[in-house]
Amino acid sequence: MPKNIEKNDDAGNGHSSKEREAYFHNPEYRKKVARRNALMQRIYLGFLAMILLGALGIGGIMLYLSQDLPSLEQLENPKPELATTVYSADGKLLSKYFLKNRTSVPLDSISVYARQALIATEDVEFYDHWGFNSRRFVAAMIENIITMRSRWHGASTVTQQLARNLYLTHDRTVSRKLKEFLTAIQIERTYTKDEILWLYLNTVYFGSGAWGIEAAAWTYFDKPAIDLDVAESAVLVGTLKSPRDYDPVREKENSLARRNLIIGLMAKAGFLTEQEAETEKAKALVTHFTSVTDVGDAPYYTEYIRRQLKQEAKKYGFDIYRDGLTVYTSLDTRMQKYAEDAVAEHLPWVQDQFDKDWRWPTSLKNDVIRESPRFQELREQGMTEKEALAKLKNDKEWLRKLLLKKTAVEVGFIAIEPATGHIKAWVGGKDFRKDDYQYQFDHVWQARRQPGSTFKPFVYTAAIDAGIPPNYQLLNQPLVIKDDDRIWTPENSDLESGGLTTLRDALKNSLNQVTIRLVNESVPPSKIIEYARRMGIKSPLDENYSIALGTSVVSPLELCSAYSTFANNGVHVEPVSILRIEDKFGQPIVTYKPDRAKALDPETNYVMVSMLKGVINGGTGVAVRSRYKFYEDAGGKTGTTQDNKDAWFAGFTPQLAAVVWTGFDDERIKYTSMKYGQGARASLPIWANFMTHCYADPELGLQSRYFKKPAKVIGIPISSRTNLPADANDNDAYIEYFTEASWKQYQSSLNNYSNFNRLDTLGGNRTARAIPIAPPQKKRGEGQF
Missing domain, CATH: 1.20.5 (Single alpha-helices involved in coiled-coils or other helix-helix interfaces)
Structure with missing residues (x-):
């Protein structure tokens, strides 16, 4: 073969x-x-x-x-901790409440440059893979095996990073990497690419306490994420590699270099031209940093809001620190600024006047030292009281700071829109931050102090509503009152007395003696309390004669609420601070509507408004017109409490009511003189400056308006000399206003008496407990209410 x-x-x-x-x-x-x-x-x-x-x-x-991977429900409903954001009525961000400062926004509310910077830097093939870049992953794993690393790392995609941020730990182990791989695949099956990008940008940490790009944009650049430009977007994406090392505030050079690198990557990925990239790289790195610990605008107000939300959380089942709520409030940041400016302008003058006159009584100084924590520590260490006192008195700097804190003039200011009850401005104290700590005691709602003569309008309102004419006359003379088993003699603030005085003039000039006589004859304390309650006073009130002079404590918040009733035609509207609460998806949780109730007949209310206008036009509040040139239609009342401990001014226009209190936290400390410490000097200027600026701001739309007189209110020219009807052209004539009931009483008195001096037909509580006496001889300024 x-x-x-x-x-x-x-x-x-x-x-x-x-x-x-x-x-x-x-x-x-x-x-x-x-x-x-x-x-x-x-x-x-x-x-x-x-x-x-x-x-x-x-x-x-x-x-x-x-077994440890997130469930389908968890994948479909990720729950990152989201901050609650609080907005003003004019759309300004006031504050945030959070454990992590994270705010979620839709993808179309994030700058396109931020999205491009992220993709160019972290995952240029983001839109082309299914959550796992096999080529990059295998290369990284081979490197890990060759180098025998115990902490593995790999070229994670954006989806893998999202899986780690939302559901996994940051441990660099083989098991965690495998979990990350499996979770990324599940995420890709659950979400679209844009949804993954949205989730990532809203959850990742950018440093300085900012979670999510919206919080980061506000923290570093004081703007929303939608307004970020190319350079700013690159800066923020640059922090993701290491928030500490690339912090644009503290590590500016590192951040700038990282920013320019990312801009170059954006150009390489085709998002920018080379020329655009060079232009962006040439820009200076400018930040507008706001610390996450910054108290924000209106800090006393937002703290009040936070406490209200904690109560609402029990009712509606939300978490204000994690659920990403959006809270819309009534406050107007423009009015808030005018309020803060008015306080900042006037309070130093009051403090300076006080400091010039104040002298520490030795006994009070010793009591203050004994009450200090440091004194208690020394006593616990074994020192005698005498030794501890001597040691602390020798520590001059410590003692100086202690006494300065005690004698700091404090303030409470609140403004309310009467028709809606919306709180528009709120200053709870001199400074939310005091020294190195937050001084959060709020003098608007937490402090309750004697209101002094600002409480008198409730007395006169009860009288007018009972049919007593505003020109009804009472003796302006001292009288002895037996009240709650004590005998006392009320005095006027100037220690002077006079003859028969109309209720109008008594309120205008804040006469204590006439007010107490009115209570004794016609308006018992129970009636005063009834009307105060109707109008918004909620604090406990003592049923005694001295309540007429403002001896029962109230807060500025409730006093302003009550005065808003005068401005709102006798309708009381409960103060409103929160307008609406929405969940993280923008769906309403609750919307608040004002709670309204008729407190006074419109006729009674108008007569009282006319009397309170008299206080400003020619009474104790005349400085509103004469010194501060505020000429809008307005009423109000000054208040100065016994021994000059508290100074008040409460006033209103048809569109705005506001109350100011100034004084000291320690009630043992008081103003030393009526020259600066009475309501007309210590508090009224703040009210007048605030109102003047608000009405001068065209954006606020507070146009000149007048209180509307009801048809049933009768206006008659009255002679201020004779208290009889007069010709409107008489030099001493003024227009007096009557309700129908008081007009009938007045007519009856004219028919029964030739001279309208007393209205015995009105009856009242005439008892033998009130008798005229000669005025005592005292120095001016003692025993004032």
Whole structure:
């Protein structure tokens, strides 16, 4: 047989003729071949078994790891901790409440440059993979194996990073990497690419306490994320690698270099041209940093809001620190600024006047030292009281600071829109931050002090509503009152007395003696309390005669609420601070509507408004007109409490009511003189400056308006000299206003008496407990209310 044919046969069956011949004729060869074939079969079966065991092992590992993976519900409803944001009525961000300063916003509310910077830097193939970049991952794993790292790292995609941020730990282990891989795949199956990008940008940490790009934009640049430009977007994305190392405020050089690198990557990815990139790189790095610990605007007010939200959380089941609520409030930041400016302008003058006159009584100074924590510590260490006092008195700097804190003039200011009850401005104290701590005691709603003569309008309102005319006359003379088993003699603030005085003039000039006579004759304390309650006073009130002079404590908040009733035609509207609460998706949780109630008849209310206008037009509040040139239609009342401890001014226009209190936290400390410490000097200027600026601001729309007189109110010219009807052209004539009931009483008195001096037909509580006495001889300024 030819050789070439023999070779073809060998090629055809895979064995040469010699091998076939040996196999059939040589038993040893056959055994050898059998052993070889058996070995190959065992190798093949072993290989198959290894593949199967490997698959089972990997499957087991995957099954084991999958037990800790997020459920489908968790994937579809991720719950990152979101900050609650608080907005003013004019759309300004006031504050945030959070454990993590994170605010969620829609993708279309995030600058496109921020999205491009993230993709160019972290995952340029983001839109082309399914959550896992196999090429980059395998390369990273090979590097980890070669370098024998115990803490593995890899080229994670944006989706993998999101999986880690939302559901996993940041441990660099093989198991965590595998979990990250599996979770990323599930995320890709659950969300679109844009939704993944939205979730990522709203959850990642940008440093300085800012979670999510919206919080970061406000923290570093004082603007929303939608307004970020190319350079600012690159800065923020740059912090993601290391928020500490690339902090644009503290590590400006590092941040600038990182920013420019990212701008270059954006150009490489095709998001920018080379020329655009060079232009952006040339820009200076400018930040407008706001610390996460910044108290924000109107800090006393937002703290009040926070406490209200904590109460509402129990009712509606939300978490104000995690659920990403949006809270819309009634405050107007423009009015708030005018209020803060008015306080800042006037309070230093009051403080300066006080400091010039104040002298510490030795006994009071010793009491203050004994009350200090440091004194208590020294006593606990074994010092005697005498030794501890001596040691602390020798520490001049410590003692100076202690006494300065005690003698700091404090303030409470609040403004309310009467028609709606909306709180528009709120200053709870001189400074929310005092020294190195937050001084959060709020003098608007937490402080309750004697209101002094600002409480008198409730007395006169009860009288007018009972049909007593505003020109009804009472003696402006001292009288002895037996009240709650004590005998006392009320005095006017100037220690002077006079003859018969109308109720209008008594309120205008804040005469204590006439007010108490009115209470004694016609308006018992129970009636005063009834009317105060109707109009908004909620604090406990003592049912005694001295309540007429403002001896029961109230807060500025409730006093302003009550005075708003005068401005709102006798309708009381409960103060409103929160307008609406929405969840993180913008769906309303609750909307608040004002609670309204008729407190006074419109006729009674108008007569009282006319009397309170008299206080400003020519009474104790005349400085509003004469000194501060505020000429809008307004009413109000000054108040100065006994021994000059508290100074008040409460006033209103048809569109705005406001109350000011100034004084000291320690009631043992008081103003030293009426020259600066009475309501007209210590508090009225703040009210007048606030109102003047509000009405001068065209954006606020507070146009000049007048209190509307009800049709049933009767206006008659009255002679201020004779208290009889007069010609409107008489020099001493003024227009007096009457309700129908008081007009009938006045007419009856004219018919029954030739001279309208007393209105005995009105009856009242005439008892032998009130008797005229000669005025005592005292120095001016003592025993004032």
